[in-house]
Amino acid sequence: MNIHSLGYIGVNCTDPKHWVDYGTRVLGMMDVSAQLSRDDSVYLKMDDRPWRIVVNKADTDRYAFSGWELAGEDAFTAALHTLEQKGVAFERGSRDLVAQRGVQDLVSFSDPDGNRHELYWGPVSDFAQFASPVGIKSFITGDQGFGHVVLPTPGFDSCYEFYKNVMGFAVSDLMKVRFTPDPTEPEKRLYFMHCNQRHHSLAIFESPMPAGCVHVMVEVDRVDEVGRGLDRMKAHNIKLTGTLGRHANDHMVSFYMATPSGFMLEYGAEGRTVADWSRYSPFQSTVNSFWGHDFSVGME
Numbered sequence: 096m097n098i099h100s101l102g103y104i105g106v107n108c109t110d111p112k113h114w115v116d117y118g119t120r121v122l123g124m125m126d127v128s129a130q131l132s133r134d135d136s137v138y139l140k141m142d143d144r145p146w147r148i149v150v151n152k153a154d155t156d157r158y159a160f161s162g163w164e165l166a167g168e169d170a171f172t173a174a175l176h177t178l179e180q181k182g183v184a185f186e187r188g189s190r191d192l193v194a195q196r197g198v199q200d201l202v203s204f205s206d207p208d209g210n211r212h213e214l215y216w217g218p219v220s221d222f223a224q225f226a227s228p229v230g231i232k233s234f235i236t237g238d239q240g241f242g243h244v245v246l247p248t249p250g251f252d253s254c255y256e257f258y259k260n261v262m263g264f265a266v267s268d269l270m271k272v273r274f275t276p277d278p279t280e281p282e283k284r285l286y287f288m289h290c291n292q293r294h295h296s297l298a299i300f301e302s303p304m305p306a307g308c309v310h311v312m313v314e315v316d317r318v319d320e321v322g323r324g325l326d327r328m329k330a331h332n333i334k335l336t337g338t339l340g341r342h343a344n345d346h347m348v349s350f351y352m353a354t355p356s357g358f359m360l361e362y363g364a365e366g367r368t369v370a371d372w373s374r375y376s377p378f379q380s381t382v383n384s385f386w387g388h389d390f391s392v393g394m395e
């Protein structure tokens with residue numbers, strides 16, 4: 096499957112309005128719900144695309160789906176053949192849903208652990224300029240897409256097969272983690288996977304997560320914006336869930352905070368890209384980060 100990038104994400108919230116303040120005043124995105132929303136859903140814009148995050152009203156706060164952009168109509172058609180060949184049940188997007196997402200065509204399906212995905216091609220864009228309400232110049236998107244998402248995959252082996260052989264992601268790096276110092280605690284695998292030059296657009300973690308997502312990451316264009324984001328997080332009483340640090344695998348300088356939908360959001364800069372994956376050698380890291388990223392603050 097020739098996936099170009101993570102194009103958009105969907106989240107559920109009991110009160111989507113919580114994402115307006117959070118999205119604009121903390122993340123620094125634009126609230127474009129007035130133009131795009133037909134109900135009480137919230138749309139957030141972070142670049143010249145009309146939107147990248149949709150928040151739908153629901154009974155529970157959780158991550159809802161990942162929208163993957165295919166490299167054109169032929170890639171979309173080929174992807175449907177792959178889903179059929181591999182026996183993955185999928186649903187054609189209704190005309191209404193296709194219009195809502197602003198794409199040419201889309202299908203949706205789940206991985207073996209129930210994580211929801213959409214595949215689409217040809218986003219509709221008016222190329223309206225991004226003007227951040229907090230003065231961010233730009234988020235790093237374009238050919239690298241929205242950012243990355245880390246999904247819970249307790250049935251790790253079947254999910255890994257799925258992402259590798261059905262969706263066509265390749266492994267960038269991996270980790271095997273324990274939550275306690277107890278050596279008898281089974282290790283949980285965390286695999287980072289790519290579909291473009293971003294170090295990882297997807298990671299899969301061998302553990303269940305009630306909010307349907309470990310975290311999503313958005314990248315700003317300079318490390319000062321990460322610091323300003325940290326200041327805004329504090330000013331708006333958003334919970335810090337991981338301190339500032341630099342990751343050993345994608346080199347991202349970032350911090351982690353809560354979102355109104357129960358999962359974490361990583362706010363970062365200086366993530367590395369890989370221009371030629373054929374010359375890259377994946378490794379297993381035994382540490383999360385070169386420095387920082389203390390996640391114990393989230394447990395307090």
Ligand SMILES: [Fe+2]
Nearest residue numbers: 243310312361
């Ligand atoms: Fe991350």
